[in-house]
Amino acid sequence: MLARTAIAASTGALEQVQAEAAAMRRRLRAAAHEIRTPLTGAATIVDILAVSELASGPTRDYVLLLKDAVAQIIAVTNDILDLGRLEADLGLGTREAFSPADLVAATAGLAEPRARAKGLTLAVVAGGLPERVIGHPVMVRRALENLIDNAVKHTVQGGITVTAALDGGRMLVSVADTGAGIEPEDLPLLFEPYAQLAGGVRAGGTGLGLALVRSAIERVGGTVEVESAVGRGTVFRFAVPVDPAHGVLPAVKATGSARRPLSILVAEDNPVNRIVTGAILGEFGHRVSFSADGRSAVDALQRHDYDLVLMDIEMPHLDGPSALAAIRALPGARAGTPVVALSARGAEARDEALGQGFDAYVAKPIDPAALFAAIEESSRKD
Incomplete structure (x- = not known):
């Protein structure tokens, strides 16, 4: 008892x-x-x-x-x-078609200036990959970003080599560096959350990065491993399942002059983000007005005609989805005004936003090319 x-x-x-x-x-x-x-x-x-x-x-x-x-x-x-x-079983992004070669090259390209500033080389070997496959590009990009960032951070001389290949139904990726290597007793701790290494070579940060890499890769049925020798560098390898995709990837339109200047209402509660968004839209040649929350955005649209609304998802008084619902309930043509969602939640929130009725979605920090494409596409619907 x-x-x-x-x-x-x-x-x-x-x-x-x-x-x-x-x-x-x-x-x-x-x-x-x-x-x-x-x-x-x-x-x-x-x-x-x-x-x-x-x-x-x-x-x-x-x-x-x-x-x-x-x-x-x-x-x-x-x-x-x-x-x-x-x-919460989120964060992997949607399963969609992507170009593996483009993804690897673009991700490595973001780290290349940091590597060059340290006097390091950053090479990509990704020949023979198919034009596109179906998988989880958001997850693959985040995993690769983390591994390349670690390699650049902990390599003093030499360089980093990123290799990608396809083996049957798996995309194989490796990140090899010429850093100091990892002590053998530290290898079992690398993928543990919050772990700091006894050797101190890869200490710092939250200690979450590699744990997140392993968790995300394993959730889609993949594997990740590490091989290291003190004084000779480290190699991280991961494999994720992908399926073949057919057809040609759509071309991404570059930024430039807008098809026509638009009157755009930006609903954004953060003053810094208002300045940034206004500067980008001004470069495109658009006329911009601002609202500090969802309620004032709906009020502004009741008083004036706008060609398009950029709507932050999380705002005081009335959040983005609620403001969108209020706009769609307005009388007349204003109810059909295109509304593009903006959010710092990342690309993985795209499906949720589109499911709520937004015409397009742009993740923060805002990529001008992505914003330009979203505005051009959404404004064709009006």
Whole structure:
């Protein structure tokens, strides 16, 4: 009797600890989301400064340091948010057609400036891949970004080689570096959440990155492994299932002059993001008005005609989906105004937004090319 009572008490205590841990993770993710929203605006402003005439001489060095610091903070918040999405069986992105060669080249290309700044080479070997396959490109990109980022961060001289190939129904990817390597006793800890290595070679960050890589890859039926020798470098390899796809990938339209200048209403509660979005739209030749929340956006659309609305999904007073529903209930032609969703939740939220009735979706931080394409496509529907 006493044994059963003790077991019940122990089980109850364990469940309470698990519930408290889950609640703490939810609060942490909520805080991370709030942090990432202004950070995405800051990242875009730093990008604009980096290519402006203001960034010259010593000032350019400061801007580049700031850009790197902002990128590191965004990476940490992304890790925290990605962990939450994976725990909820989200975050893998949709299963869709993609070009494996283009994905690998584009992902490596983002890291190439950082590698070059350290005097490292960054090579991509991806010959013989099919034009496109069907799989989880969002997940593959995030895994590859993490592995390349680690390789650049922990390699002092030499370089990194990214290799991609297709073996039957699997896409095989490896990231090899010429870094210091990893101590044998540390290898079993690499994919554990929050683990810091005894050797200190890959210490730092949240300790979540590699755990997220393994969790995401295994959830789609893939595998990941690591091979390392102290003083000779490290190789990470992963394999994910893909299916063949047929046909030609649609061409991505480059940014440039809009088909016609539009009157666009931007519903965005973050002042930094309003400045950034306005600057991008101005470059396209559009006329821009702003609303600070969903309710004021609906009110503005009741008073004026707009060709298109850019709507942040999470706003005070009335969030994006609720504001969209209110717009669709307006009398007359204004109910059919194209509405494009904007969100810092990443590409994996696209399907949900489109399912809610938005005409298109653009992830933050805003890629001008993606925004241009979404506006051009949505404005053809009006």
